[in-house]
Protein backbone atom coordinates (compact mmCIF):
# COMPACT_ATOMS: atom_id res chain seq x y z
CA UNK A 368 0.00 0.00 0.00
CA UNK A 369 1.15 3.53 -0.65
CA UNK A 370 -0.25 6.96 0.07
CA UNK A 371 -1.03 8.97 -3.06
CA UNK A 372 0.42 12.45 -3.24
CA UNK A 373 -2.21 15.16 -2.69
CA UNK A 374 -1.97 18.02 -5.24
CA UNK A 375 -1.65 21.27 -3.32
CA UNK A 376 -4.06 23.01 -5.75
CA UNK A 377 -7.01 20.86 -4.68
CA UNK A 378 -9.89 22.71 -3.05
CA UNK A 379 -11.63 21.64 0.13
CA UNK A 380 -14.44 19.51 -1.36
CA UNK A 381 -11.94 17.54 -3.46
CA UNK A 382 -9.59 17.02 -0.52
CA UNK A 383 -12.43 15.57 1.53
CA UNK A 384 -12.83 12.77 -1.00
CA UNK A 385 -9.31 12.15 -2.21
CA UNK A 386 -6.63 13.66 0.04
CA UNK A 387 -3.87 11.33 1.28
CA UNK A 388 -5.69 8.28 -0.09
CA UNK A 389 -4.18 4.83 0.36
CA UNK A 390 -5.50 1.76 -1.48
CA UNK A 391 -4.76 -1.91 -1.02
CA UNK A 392 -3.85 -4.11 -4.01
CA UNK A 393 -7.57 -4.85 -4.45
CA UNK A 394 -8.17 -1.33 -5.75
CA UNK A 395 -11.22 -0.65 -3.58
CA UNK A 396 -13.09 2.61 -4.25
CA UNK A 397 -13.99 3.39 -0.64
CA UNK A 398 -11.35 3.32 2.12
CA UNK A 399 -10.72 -0.18 3.45
CA UNK A 400 -11.97 -0.94 6.96
CA UNK A 401 -9.25 -2.65 8.98
CA UNK A 402 -11.34 -3.88 11.87
CA UNK A 403 -8.45 -5.51 13.70
CA UNK A 404 -7.00 -5.07 17.15
CA UNK A 405 -3.53 -6.42 16.40
CA UNK A 406 -1.04 -7.04 13.57
CA UNK A 407 1.20 -10.00 12.67
CA UNK A 408 4.94 -9.87 11.96
CA UNK A 409 6.71 -12.02 9.35
CA UNK A 410 9.36 -13.02 11.88
CA UNK A 411 10.80 -12.15 15.28
CA UNK A 412 13.39 -9.85 13.74
CA UNK A 413 10.67 -7.73 12.10
CA UNK A 414 8.83 -7.50 15.42
CA UNK A 415 12.02 -6.40 17.19
CA UNK A 416 12.82 -3.83 14.49
CA UNK A 417 9.28 -2.47 14.65
CA UNK A 418 9.77 -1.80 18.35
CA UNK A 419 13.13 -0.07 17.83
CA UNK A 420 11.59 2.00 15.02
CA UNK A 421 13.90 0.65 12.28
CA UNK A 422 10.90 -0.84 10.49
CA UNK A 423 7.51 0.82 9.93
CA UNK A 424 4.83 -1.72 10.83
CA UNK A 425 1.53 -1.45 12.65
CA UNK A 426 1.82 -2.91 16.17
CA UNK A 427 -1.54 -2.71 17.87
CA UNK A 428 -4.65 -0.63 17.19
CA UNK A 429 -4.27 1.35 20.43
CA UNK A 430 -1.03 2.66 18.88
CA UNK A 431 -2.19 2.94 15.31
CA UNK A 432 -4.50 1.41 12.73
CA UNK A 433 -4.59 1.92 8.95
CA UNK A 434 -8.23 3.07 8.86
CA UNK A 435 -7.74 5.45 11.79
CA UNK A 436 -4.55 6.71 10.13
CA UNK A 437 -6.48 7.36 6.90
CA UNK A 438 -8.91 9.55 8.85
CA UNK A 439 -6.06 11.33 10.64
CA UNK A 440 -4.28 12.11 7.37
CA UNK A 441 -7.45 13.42 5.73
CA UNK A 442 -8.37 15.58 8.73
CA UNK A 443 -4.85 17.00 8.89
CA UNK A 444 -5.02 17.80 5.19
CA UNK A 445 -8.42 19.49 5.60
CA UNK A 446 -7.24 21.55 8.58
CA UNK A 447 -3.86 22.47 7.14
CA UNK A 448 -2.18 20.80 10.14
CA UNK A 449 1.09 18.89 10.14
CA UNK A 450 -0.34 16.03 12.17
CA UNK A 451 -3.50 14.63 13.73
CA UNK A 452 -4.38 12.11 16.43
CA UNK A 453 -7.91 10.71 16.37
CA UNK A 454 -9.46 9.98 19.77
CA UNK A 455 -12.40 7.96 21.04
CA UNK A 456 -14.58 11.04 21.63
CA UNK A 457 -14.42 14.81 21.44
CA UNK A 458 -13.86 14.95 25.20
CA UNK A 459 -11.03 12.45 24.71
CA UNK A 460 -9.49 15.03 22.36
CA UNK A 461 -9.91 17.99 24.75
CA UNK A 462 -8.78 16.12 27.88
CA UNK A 463 -5.75 14.54 26.18
CA UNK A 464 -4.61 17.81 24.59
CA UNK A 465 -4.63 19.51 28.00
CA UNK A 466 -3.45 16.66 30.24
CA UNK A 467 -0.63 15.69 27.89
CA UNK A 468 0.66 19.27 27.89
CA UNK A 469 0.41 20.52 31.48
CA UNK A 470 2.01 19.53 34.78
CA UNK A 471 1.52 20.43 38.41
CA UNK A 472 2.32 24.08 39.07
CA UNK A 473 1.28 25.25 35.58
CA UNK A 474 -1.41 27.84 34.85
CA UNK A 475 -4.20 27.35 32.32
CA UNK A 476 -6.37 30.23 31.13
CA UNK A 477 -9.73 29.44 29.56
CA UNK A 478 -12.72 31.32 28.28
CA UNK A 479 -15.71 30.90 30.55
CA UNK A 480 -18.10 29.98 27.74
CA UNK A 481 -17.13 26.36 27.16
CA UNK A 482 -18.95 23.13 26.39
CA UNK A 483 -20.12 21.64 29.73
CA UNK A 484 -17.54 18.83 30.00
CA UNK A 485 -14.70 21.15 28.90
CA UNK A 486 -15.76 23.52 31.69
CA UNK A 487 -15.55 20.60 34.17
CA UNK A 488 -12.06 19.60 33.03
CA UNK A 489 -10.78 23.13 33.56
CA UNK A 490 -12.70 23.98 36.73
CA UNK A 491 -12.67 20.61 38.55
CA UNK A 492 -10.16 18.15 37.09
CA UNK A 493 -7.02 20.21 36.38
CA UNK A 494 -6.94 21.87 39.85
CA UNK A 495 -6.99 18.39 41.40
CA UNK A 496 -3.64 17.73 39.72
CA UNK A 497 -2.11 20.97 40.92
CA UNK A 498 -2.83 23.09 37.84
CA UNK A 499 -4.07 26.59 38.53
CA UNK A 500 -6.95 27.51 36.22
CA UNK A 501 -8.29 30.96 35.46
CA UNK A 502 -11.56 31.67 33.64
CA UNK A 503 -12.02 34.88 31.70
CA UNK A 504 -14.90 36.45 29.83
CA UNK A 505 -13.81 35.33 26.35
CA UNK A 506 -14.91 38.46 24.49
CA UNK A 507 -13.08 40.81 26.92
CA UNK A 508 -9.55 41.19 25.52
CA UNK A 509 -8.39 43.16 28.57
CA UNK A 510 -9.34 40.18 30.77
CA UNK A 511 -7.20 37.91 28.59
CA UNK A 512 -4.38 40.44 28.74
CA UNK A 513 -4.47 40.51 32.52
CA UNK A 514 -4.71 36.73 32.91
CA UNK A 515 -1.85 36.29 30.45
CA UNK A 516 0.40 38.93 32.02
CA UNK A 517 2.01 36.01 33.89
CA UNK A 518 3.39 32.86 32.24
CA UNK A 519 0.79 30.23 31.31
CA UNK A 520 1.10 26.73 29.90
CA UNK A 521 -2.10 26.61 27.89
CA UNK A 522 -5.13 28.56 26.74
CA UNK A 523 -8.43 26.85 25.91
CA UNK A 524 -11.19 28.59 24.03
CA UNK A 525 -14.21 27.89 21.90
CA UNK A 526 -15.51 30.16 19.13
CA UNK A 527 -18.38 30.38 18.39
CA UNK A 528 -19.05 29.37 21.96
CA UNK A 529 -21.62 26.92 23.25
CA UNK A 530 -24.47 27.73 23.64
CA UNK A 531 -24.73 31.51 23.15
CA UNK A 532 -22.47 31.76 20.06
CA UNK A 533 -20.09 34.40 21.38
CA UNK A 534 -17.28 35.03 18.90
CA UNK A 535 -13.78 35.21 20.38
CA UNK A 536 -10.91 37.00 18.66
CA UNK A 537 -8.65 34.00 17.96
CA UNK A 538 -5.89 36.15 16.41
CA UNK A 539 -5.66 38.60 19.30
CA UNK A 540 -5.96 35.95 22.04
CA UNK A 541 -3.31 33.76 20.35
CA UNK A 542 -0.89 36.71 20.22
CA UNK A 543 -1.40 37.42 23.95
CA UNK A 544 -1.11 33.73 24.81
CA UNK A 545 2.13 33.30 22.90
CA UNK A 546 3.70 36.19 24.80
CA UNK A 547 2.86 34.29 28.00
CA UNK A 548 4.38 31.11 26.56
CA UNK A 549 1.03 29.32 26.30
CA UNK A 550 -0.11 26.68 23.84
CA UNK A 551 -3.39 27.86 22.28
CA UNK A 552 -6.01 25.10 22.04
CA UNK A 553 -9.18 25.93 20.10
CA UNK A 554 -12.31 23.78 20.27
CA UNK A 555 -13.55 24.35 16.70
CA UNK A 556 -16.70 22.23 16.81
CA UNK A 557 -19.27 25.00 16.38
CA UNK A 558 -17.58 26.53 13.33
CA UNK A 559 -16.67 23.11 11.88
CA UNK A 560 -13.47 22.63 9.87
CA UNK A 561 -15.34 23.89 6.81
CA UNK A 562 -15.72 27.48 8.04
CA UNK A 563 -12.86 28.24 10.41
CA UNK A 564 -9.14 27.40 10.36
CA UNK A 565 -7.80 28.33 13.81
CA UNK A 566 -4.21 27.37 12.92
CA UNK A 567 -4.21 30.09 10.23
CA UNK A 568 -5.46 32.55 12.87
CA UNK A 569 -2.55 31.79 15.20
CA UNK A 570 -3.76 28.84 17.32
CA UNK A 571 -1.40 25.92 17.99
CA UNK A 572 -3.83 23.06 18.46
CA UNK A 573 -7.35 22.43 17.15
CA UNK A 574 -9.69 19.91 18.76
CA UNK A 575 -12.89 18.41 17.38
CA UNK A 576 -15.75 16.32 18.51
CA UNK A 577 -16.05 14.38 15.22
CA UNK A 578 -19.36 13.17 16.65
CA UNK A 579 -20.81 16.47 15.49
CA UNK A 580 -20.65 17.68 11.85
CA UNK A 581 -17.89 15.25 10.77
CA UNK A 582 -20.00 12.14 11.35
CA UNK A 583 -22.99 14.44 11.37
CA UNK A 584 -25.52 11.66 10.98
CA UNK A 585 -25.95 10.61 14.58
CA UNK A 586 -24.05 7.32 14.36
CA UNK A 587 -20.70 7.30 16.15
CA UNK A 588 -18.57 9.13 18.71
CA UNK A 589 -15.08 10.33 17.89
CA UNK A 590 -12.62 13.16 18.30
CA UNK A 591 -9.44 14.62 16.85
CA UNK A 592 -6.48 16.74 17.93
CA UNK A 593 -4.51 18.58 15.24
CA UNK A 594 -1.30 20.56 15.45
CA UNK A 595 2.45 20.65 14.82
CA UNK A 596 4.16 17.35 14.18
CA UNK A 597 6.69 17.69 17.00
CA UNK A 598 4.01 18.46 19.59
CA UNK A 599 1.73 15.67 18.35
CA UNK A 600 4.43 12.99 18.29
CA UNK A 601 6.45 14.00 21.36
CA UNK A 602 3.79 15.38 23.72
CA UNK A 603 0.35 14.13 22.71
CA UNK A 604 0.91 10.69 21.25
CA UNK A 605 2.72 9.10 24.22
CA UNK A 606 -0.23 10.25 26.35
CA UNK A 607 -3.04 9.01 24.08
CA UNK A 608 -1.30 5.72 23.26
CA UNK A 609 -0.50 4.84 26.85
CA UNK A 610 -3.77 6.02 28.38
CA UNK A 611 -5.86 4.21 25.76
CA UNK A 612 -7.67 7.08 24.10
CA UNK A 613 -7.94 5.27 20.76
CA UNK A 614 -10.65 5.68 18.12
CA UNK A 615 -12.32 2.49 16.92
CA UNK A 616 -11.38 1.70 13.29
CA UNK A 617 -15.07 1.21 12.58
CA UNK A 618 -15.88 4.72 13.82
CA UNK A 619 -12.96 6.09 11.80
CA UNK A 620 -14.37 4.45 8.68
CA UNK A 621 -17.83 5.93 9.32
CA UNK A 622 -16.23 9.35 9.76
CA UNK A 623 -14.28 9.01 6.50
CA UNK A 624 -17.68 8.51 4.87
CA UNK A 625 -18.95 11.58 6.74
CA UNK A 626 -16.07 13.69 5.42
CA UNK A 627 -17.09 12.92 1.82
CA UNK A 628 -20.29 14.95 2.27
CA UNK A 629 -19.08 17.39 4.95
CA UNK A 630 -18.99 20.52 2.77
CA UNK A 631 -22.33 19.71 1.14
CA UNK A 632 -24.00 19.11 4.49
CA UNK A 633 -22.52 22.04 6.37
CA UNK A 634 -23.29 24.47 3.53
CA UNK A 635 -26.91 23.24 3.28
CA UNK A 636 -27.38 23.32 7.07
CA UNK A 637 -25.98 26.85 7.14
CA UNK A 638 -28.37 28.05 4.41
CA UNK A 639 -31.22 26.58 6.47
CA UNK A 640 -29.89 28.16 9.67
CA UNK A 641 -29.79 31.61 8.04
CA UNK A 642 -33.42 31.27 6.91
CA UNK A 643 -34.52 29.99 10.32
CA UNK A 644 -32.63 32.77 12.18
CA UNK A 645 -34.33 35.42 10.02
CA UNK A 646 -37.73 33.85 10.68
CA UNK A 647 -37.16 33.73 14.45
CA UNK A 648 -35.86 37.31 14.56
CA UNK A 649 -39.20 38.71 13.39
CA UNK A 650 -41.46 36.26 15.28
CA UNK A 651 -43.51 37.43 18.30
CA UNK A 652 -42.23 36.48 21.75
CA UNK A 653 -38.60 36.14 20.64
CA UNK A 654 -36.46 38.55 22.67
CA UNK A 655 -33.14 37.93 20.97
CA UNK A 656 -31.64 35.81 18.18
CA UNK A 657 -27.93 35.07 18.12
CA UNK A 658 -26.58 33.91 14.79
CA UNK A 659 -23.08 34.88 13.62
CA UNK A 660 -24.39 35.43 10.08
CA UNK A 661 -26.84 38.16 11.13
CA UNK A 662 -25.78 41.79 11.29
CA UNK A 663 -27.39 42.13 14.73
CA UNK A 664 -24.92 39.61 16.23
CA UNK A 665 -22.75 41.70 18.62
CA UNK A 666 -19.54 40.37 17.02
CA UNK A 667 -20.74 40.15 13.41
CA UNK A 668 -17.61 41.84 11.99
CA UNK A 669 -15.26 39.64 13.98
CA UNK A 670 -17.20 36.55 12.87
CA UNK A 671 -16.81 37.62 9.24
CA UNK A 672 -13.10 38.20 9.68
CA UNK A 673 -12.35 34.72 10.99
CA UNK A 674 -15.13 32.47 9.65
CA UNK A 675 -15.99 31.82 6.00
CA UNK A 676 -19.55 30.77 6.90
CA UNK A 677 -21.85 31.34 9.87
CA UNK A 678 -22.55 27.70 10.74
CA UNK A 679 -25.56 25.60 11.61
CA UNK A 680 -26.20 26.69 15.22
CA UNK A 681 -28.54 29.38 16.47
CA UNK A 682 -29.25 30.59 19.99
CA UNK A 683 -32.39 32.53 20.79
CA UNK A 684 -34.29 33.72 23.80
CA UNK A 685 -38.03 33.48 24.25
CA UNK A 686 -40.10 35.55 26.67
CA UNK A 687 -41.75 33.91 29.71
CA UNK A 688 -38.50 32.21 30.79
CA UNK A 689 -38.37 28.45 31.25
CA UNK A 690 -42.16 28.15 30.95
CA UNK A 691 -42.03 29.83 27.56
CA UNK A 692 -39.04 27.79 26.41
CA UNK A 693 -40.65 24.48 27.39
CA UNK A 694 -43.99 25.43 25.75
CA UNK A 695 -42.09 26.35 22.58
CA UNK A 696 -40.05 23.14 22.48
CA UNK A 697 -42.90 20.82 23.40
CA UNK A 698 -45.02 22.18 20.53
CA UNK A 699 -42.48 21.08 17.90
CA UNK A 700 -43.37 18.04 15.81
CA UNK A 701 -40.39 17.88 13.44
CA UNK A 702 -37.45 19.31 15.39
CA UNK A 703 -36.40 16.86 18.10
CA UNK A 704 -35.43 17.71 21.67
CA UNK A 705 -31.83 16.49 22.07
CA UNK A 706 -28.62 17.85 23.54
CA UNK A 707 -26.60 16.66 20.51
CA UNK A 708 -25.74 19.05 17.67
CA UNK A 709 -24.27 19.19 14.18
CA UNK A 710 -26.60 16.40 13.06
CA UNK A 711 -28.43 16.09 9.74
CA UNK A 712 -31.66 16.22 11.79
CA UNK A 713 -32.57 19.49 13.47
CA UNK A 714 -32.18 19.28 17.25
CA UNK A 715 -33.22 21.71 19.96
CA UNK A 716 -32.11 22.02 23.56
CA UNK A 717 -32.76 24.13 26.66
CA UNK A 718 -29.23 24.71 28.02
CA UNK A 719 -30.25 25.98 31.48
CA UNK A 720 -31.87 22.65 32.41
CA UNK A 721 -29.62 20.27 30.44
CA UNK A 722 -26.11 20.98 29.07
CA UNK A 723 -25.50 23.90 31.44
CA UNK A 724 -27.54 22.74 34.41
CA UNK A 725 -24.43 21.76 36.40
CA UNK A 726 -22.56 25.07 35.99
CA UNK A 727 -25.06 26.72 38.35
CA UNK A 728 -27.32 29.76 38.10
CA UNK A 729 -24.62 32.37 38.83
CA UNK A 730 -22.31 31.06 36.12
CA UNK A 731 -25.24 30.86 33.68
CA UNK A 732 -25.98 34.53 34.35
CA UNK A 733 -22.34 35.38 33.61
CA UNK A 734 -22.56 33.36 30.39
CA UNK A 735 -25.78 35.06 29.32
CA UNK A 736 -27.74 31.79 29.43
CA UNK A 737 -31.17 32.88 30.62
CA UNK A 738 -34.01 30.51 31.52
CA UNK A 739 -35.61 31.47 28.20
CA UNK A 740 -32.50 30.66 26.13
CA UNK A 741 -32.78 27.90 23.54
CA UNK A 742 -30.08 26.39 21.30
CA UNK A 743 -31.11 25.11 17.88
CA UNK A 744 -28.88 22.92 15.73
CA UNK A 745 -30.28 23.25 12.23
CA UNK A 746 -30.26 20.16 10.02
CA UNK A 747 -30.89 19.23 6.43
CA UNK A 748 -34.70 19.29 6.34
CA UNK A 749 -36.42 21.70 3.96
CA UNK A 750 -36.20 25.10 5.64
CA UNK A 751 -39.90 25.77 4.93
CA UNK A 752 -40.81 22.70 7.01
CA UNK A 753 -38.51 23.86 9.80
CA UNK A 754 -40.15 27.30 9.78
CA UNK A 755 -43.65 25.71 9.81
CA UNK A 756 -42.56 23.70 12.85
CA UNK A 757 -41.09 26.72 14.63
CA UNK A 758 -44.37 28.56 13.99
CA UNK A 759 -46.05 25.87 16.12
CA UNK A 760 -43.58 26.75 18.87
CA UNK A 761 -44.33 30.46 18.51
CA UNK A 762 -48.09 29.81 18.73
CA UNK A 763 -47.71 27.80 21.95
CA UNK A 764 -45.28 30.34 23.38
CA UNK A 765 -47.95 33.04 23.02
CA UNK A 766 -50.43 30.87 24.94
CA UNK A 767 -47.93 29.96 27.69
Ligand SMILES: *Cc1c(COP(=O)(O)O)cnc(C)c1O
Nearest residue numbers: 456457458482554556576578589
Ligand atom coordinates in the same frame (compact mmCIF):
# COMPACT_ATOMS: atom_id res chain seq x y z
C1 LIG B 1 -19.84 17.70 21.73
C2 LIG B 1 -18.76 18.65 22.05
C3 LIG B 1 -17.63 18.23 22.74
C4 LIG B 1 -17.46 16.82 23.25
O1 LIG B 1 -17.47 15.86 22.24
P1 LIG B 1 -17.92 14.33 22.48
O2 LIG B 1 -17.69 13.70 21.16
O3 LIG B 1 -19.35 14.37 22.91
O4 LIG B 1 -17.05 13.79 23.55
C5 LIG B 1 -16.65 19.17 23.01
N1 LIG B 1 -16.78 20.46 22.63
C6 LIG B 1 -17.87 20.90 21.96
C7 LIG B 1 -17.95 22.32 21.57
C8 LIG B 1 -18.89 20.01 21.64
O5 LIG B 1 -19.97 20.45 20.99
